[in-house]
Amino acid sequence: MRILDKYILKKFLSSFALVLILLLPIAIAIDVSEKVDKFLRHSDLSVGEIINDYYVNFIIIFGNTFMPLALFIAVIFFTSKIAGNTEIIAIHSAKISFTRFLKPYFIGATLVTLLALIMNHFFVPNSNKIFNEFSKKYLKKKNYSQDVLTNINLQLGPNDYIYLKSYNSKSNNGHKFSLEKFEGTKLKYKLMAENIRWIEKDTVFRLNTYKKRYILNNRDSIESGIKLDTLLSFSPKDLVNVDGLAKEMTSFKLIEFINQAEDRGISNLNTYLVELYKRTSLPISTYILTFIAVCLAAKKRRGGMGVNLAIGISLMFIYVFFLKIAEVLGAGAETNSLVMVWLPNMFFGALAIYLYIKNAKN
Known part of the structure; x- marks a missing residue:
């Protein structure tokens, strides 16, 4: 690995960690201000339980959710900075192509993607379970109607x-x-x-x-x-078809549950399939968002870093908006959940390819 690769990779990972560390305390502070009165209502609830059962899992869940956003902002931030310092011009003057320039970004994105995949498929579901149990016990109002399911039909074989x-x-x-x-x-x-x-x-x-x-x-x-x-040949959990249940199962258990449910003739499993596919599509979006961010920030612009950040954050919010729409549509009985979940990545992947070709020609 060249000195240049190490330099960019170090900037990549340190900026990503810094943005993530800055985002999480803000999210925790907002959540504490909203929940503190509910915590105080329970005299039997200790500070240790709040930290261990709620906020440790809060950090895992929301840290994983913020990863693509943190990475996108971090890449735009430090790439705009080195572009503003004319370092990218010097790199191109050294006969290093834009494609070769992307190598350390690709390595960094791979590391973050692998981390996100492991978190999504194995650790976040367990955190969701503990987090939801705590929320139901201490934070949410008891609602009898939410516990009652009506007119249940199920095929066992x-x-x-x-x-x-x-x-x-x-x-x-x-x-x-x-x-x-x-x-x-x-x-x-x-x-x-x-x-x-x-x-x-x-x-x-x-x-x-x-x-x-x-x-x-x-x-x-x-x-x-x-x-x-x-x-x-069924258990109570087979009667409950809710999004929360899908989020609390590791991917292996979720696949097993989906296969059993299909054998039993449950008509619409798209809620579970959306959750399963999303656990892979979101981490893969790290590559797409990284290359979009590099392509946007690699050129020195009039207005500096602020313009790049404004464009980047706008694109990020459009991506999140499309993602939420795709999740809702993908959960519908008549839709292909796999296509719907991956549609935002397809659209923004095409944008990343266009921006890459445009930058590679220059």
Whole structure:
């Protein structure tokens, strides 16, 4: 590695770290000002719990979220500075092409991308889980309606279906339960219960006021009772189709969950797929944003660094805006979630290629 590469890479990483370190305390200060009254309402809540369970995970979650923004600002900042000092002109005078000039940026972007990928797929989900549990316990108002799911239909296998009129995910109680087993198009068995409850310590469901119906060739056999503890091939988490659940699972567990859900016939898994694809698309955007930032800042402009920062931050907000729209559209039942999640990267990737070609010619 040349002295020039080491110089630029050192500037790249130190500027990135500096911007990230500056952004996080601002975010923490804003959050503390909003949450301090809620913390004080709980006399049993210690400062250590607030720091360990809330703000440590806050830093992990939001630090990971801020990475592309911090990198973009950092690259524009130090590249504009060396361009303003005519260092880039000296580099080109030494017969170093713009493509060769990008090498240390590529190395730096690779290091940040790898860090973001590891964080997204393995560490952030666990932080989300602890952070959300703390928020539910101490910061959010209790809302009964959010815990109650209604009219649940679920396919457990090729021929097995369940239905629940309602299910309370907090108390793990359900009402008007039925399980149907088919052979082809013919119903062969049906289990019904007025109430169903998940017994976690025994990992079984308890059915109250139940009825079993066996459909035979010439007659039906009916069995009924007051209470029945039985194993069923699903668990309470399979009934909950929410974005929060996806964010709390590591990628391996999320893929396993999606595969199981597909086998059980859940109709719309795009919320989970968006979360899975986003964990890769966001880190990869680091490359795109880095090259856009270099191309914008590599030329000395009238107005200096301020103009480059204004253009760069504007582009960054447009990217974030497109990303949020893509996430919402990608979660829809009729859309291709993979295409929607990667669409902002495709659009800004095309912009990066255009800016690169323009700079390489000069």
